[in-house]
Amino acid sequence: DGGITQSPKYLFRKEGQNVTLSCEQNLNHDAMYWYRQDPGQGLRLIYYSQIVNDFQKGDIAEGYSVSREKKESFPLTVTSAQKNPTAFYLCASSISVAANEQFFGPGTRLTVL
Amino acid sequence: QKEVEQDPGPLSVPEGAIVSLNCTYSNSAFQYFMWYRQYSRKGPELLMYTYSSGNKEDGRFTAQVDKSSKYISLFIRDSQPSDSATYLCAMSEGAQKLVFGQGTRLTINP
16 A cells, blocks of 8 residues: 555653654655644644755754655654654655645654653 | 634534535635645545635535635535544645645534
């Protein structure tokens, strides 16, 4: 089945720790995205990548980092610099950044203890 | 003022009712409009995709875009309990990032 997978589904982090969220897609999409969703709020863009080895900051990139070493994979690291990291994190992909239809993974819920 | 405004609800209607969900926006350059459905603790699922003004129908769902009023709507006919979810509108200028509304939480009561 083609799709986007995210792992883990739930993640707990102690304050001061970095954690990495995994996102993999087998849709052969060039573009990938990371969003953050807080209760009662829409999705806010953290980072996006148009092609391998290239990525751009979104609206709320501070405290986050990404890499795109393979077309299929776009991991997100939440660093200790992110002041309020507890949220639902969603990965998405599209055929290209020019294509407006984005397809989402199931999400990772990160909780800081 | 947010670029995209969406009433967060919650909205509760009886089974079989017609549901109307709406978003307004301020950026007249938006050309592509989407509706996503998101079940609790799941990722959003693309429901409807429209370009520019007009209507698009898919089964029980109809998406309407009125660019002159900067207003989009999603209608659900013969609503079912399985339609209970949060509905997010999203829009873009084209080859640009998507801008999302905050989502409307909908409950269909049997």
